[in-house]
Amino acid sequence: MSLEGQTLLPGESSGSSGITTDDEESGGCGATACCNPRSTCHRFIAGLLMCFLGFGSYFCYDNPAALQDNFMKDLNITTTEFMFFYSIYSWPNVILCFVGGFLIDSVFGVRNGSNIYMLIVMIGQIIFASAGFYDMYWLMILGRLIFGIGAESLAVAQNNYAVVWFRGKELNMVFGIQLSFARIGSTVNFWIMEPIYTYVNQFYFGPECIGVVLFIAGLTCVFSLICSLILGCMDKRAARILHRDENNTEVVRLTDIVDFKPSFWIITIIVVAYYVAIFPFIALGKGFFMSKFNLTAHEANNVNSIVYSISAIASPVLGLLIDKTGRNIIWVILSILFTIAAHAILTFTDLYPYIGMVMMGLAYSLCASGLWPLVALVIPEYQLGTAYGICQSIENLGLAVVSIITGIIVDAGGYYWVEMFFMGALTLALFSTILVWIIDSRAYGVMNMTPYERDIHDCNRQAAEILEREKLLSSSRSQIGPNDLLQPTNSEFHIRNRYLSRIGASLPSHYNVNQKYLAYRALR
Template sequence: MSREERLPIVDTASSSGEDEAKPVVRRRSTRDTELALPKEQGCCAPTSKPHRFLALLFMCLLGFGSYFCYDNPGALQDVFQKELDLNATEFTLIYSIYSWPNIVLCFVGGFLVDRVFGIRLGTIIYMLIVLLGQLIFAAGGLFGHFWLMIVGRFVFGIGAESLAVAQNSYAVLWFKGKELNMVFGLQLSVARFGSTVNFWVMQPLYNYVSGFYAGYTGLGVTLFLAGLTCVMSLLCTLILGWMDKRAERILKRNTNPGGDIAKLSDIMSFRLDFWMVSVVCVAYYVAIFPFVALGQAFFVSTFHLTPEQANTVNSIVYLISAIASPLFGFIIDRVGRNVSWVFVATVATIVAHLLLTFTQMNPYIGMSIMGLSYSMLAASLWPMVSLIVPEYQLGTAYGFCQSVQNLGLAVVTIVAGVIVDSSGGSHFWLQLFFILFLMISLLATCVIWTYDRKHQGNLNMSPAQRATYHTSMYVNIESS
């Protein structure tokens, strides 16, 4: 592979201001064969906007089922603890067991997409594992076997996180240099809409089912019905695979013209800014997902809400992110400055946790701030990986980020349950625990900014500056 082919993917969109006056020379390579596609093929051409955004629709929906089912326990926390006789620590095991296998397997899953399965087959395999895991989980509820439910969540986790890696790789493959931040925002939007719908419908659905099936049997039937969303996502995965195969044939796509092969050892060559992005992935998200997982009990005990009201408040983070994520992605596509957006998002999340912990202010305010900041971070953080590592290593890089994130979630979720149990059900110390991790995320963001500035990187540039930066790098390589 030539040295210029090793450059990370950059967004070459233009922006307003002085940057527009700078000439931008777009590098042409085998990777860009889609640019030569005849325009007369119209909306059926893989490079046309309608076709790409149709692919994006299926790209987003393939993650809907896994996110809907992921938070099934959070929406029915009181039911799980009552029907299965669980304390807070045992309940959090349902979430932590999801993360444990992905400490290693998610990294391996990304590598398998790069090296073995390919993106299409890999996505289908991971979606089938998600569906199998949800069915085992539901069967455990149906028969009242908690150990079987844990096995189901273990299997579910193996597929779901690797599926997210494949989904990210699909996004970069179809939208590299074109609306990538917005695409990541839209993917998060649909995924989190799945979580929001889960919090809306699972309690009413269980109430309806329990009229026919008593006790844990009703819980199991409810979880089986929730698994239908995974069947829908599997259909979307198959359709997207067909569309991608067609696009590859028409475009004669070659994402690795130099023939470099992804290796697990590649991770050792990644720069400090990538490692700090990984730290943010851990430190930020452990203050969101475990908080939501235990959120129903928090809002019931702290703000004296009913379980249904607590679920509504708890879903605000995901509801707002479903709306705001693509909007923030659209804005970031235009203005760039990804590191600055990550910094602002982390500070805003700290403010949200402080409001929920130290004031009796309406919890909708704190959760709304958290939802907006969460959307802002997701739309700005994940695309940075594609600005740091070469395309042939993207699956490995995203897999590693997901792996370390799951390590954090697995450990922190268990610790969170222990903190609540040892505090007699109080969430005060748990909130301070979350705020500490957000401070770590803020520090890592500052390191990213400092490193990028010192090495004259492109992570905090505008899109036009990135295009000029990439062109200058290419010219320097050609002249060397």
């Protein structure tokens, strides 16, 4: 048999080259850093593709916001009807985003899930553009709904990719870079959609102009779909070389969510309370800046894009800062305080809006880089798709409700009262973060540790698990009787359950201390 056809065990050498996999060769691409999944260069390429994976969906998400006045004029709709483009995006994902995350964990896998969800995003944008061209408001709503189903589940897959490739290796920075590229998509949208509309308006008018512009925007979704396909091939190869799939013996069940820690659920409240003060504000921002500061449509779009522009630059830097310093909860608290201050400046002062928006952009970048990695600190890796799906689902529930509420508030009372609403939501986020800090500090305080302290904590935990496993193995061997020889050997699963039971940890309802294999049961 040739060398390429042999299957080597993890860590087994493949000759003098020191290469340890069945897929890599001593020469050619397999021996270069670009093609070796263990190398920083290869992971960087994968990370870049992860970033472009969400570029198209973020670019198209804010197409309506960049053309708010044009949408309302050409389609003859009210502010409430305009905000329904954002509300309908979020409503189905109250349920489907969680389902999408669960399907990634248990059915599709992250590779197939990414491709499927990106395809759904592209189909939704095509329907949205076609309906705009023919001035069919109800069909635009349907297209936006389909777009949202794919986009939010795609974000879950993107988070899963990041954790699989970078957990323990600059994860905060990678989340920051992903956010950066997503916001580059949103920023470019605000920069170019108005000029594109102006150019297209020379040849098409009214709804037809809106439709053509949205078709042009949809080309970014095609680009992201190509990146998804390439990344899927890379991840499949890396999983085979690094033997990732051989270590994934856990089975995800819907009933596992009842065992998620209280701190996780409070984190979801923080996510909702913070993001409802960012995204609905940006959706209404063009009208707000034109109304209060008497800016032109182009100037208002430039100011409105500052949050995304700042985050595109600052997110990787702030993510790296959090990677080096840790203390995630402290950074999240500071970001919320700065966001409250930014809204207060925009509401109660006549200072040029760039000041408040720059503050908001920096605070938003800091919060996103510090907040989302907290989920990976409290949830096991094999459940992360489900966990991130729940976060996205609850976030979408908040955004769906708040998008409607803010549209009604603006139509009834103006922008002052909607800003008061946003500051109230941020206050809730602040108190929730403090509550998470208190709960975490009463346990091990992992979420607010420095990287060095987390390393020590992980080493101590692993050492305790190994010691307990050895004790259980010794006691099991000493108690072997004639009848035991007919029983299956104690598995790692059985040993772990006995260990968890001995230390007083709560086991999921479908676990049994004396069970020697994984129990499969139908979903309900």
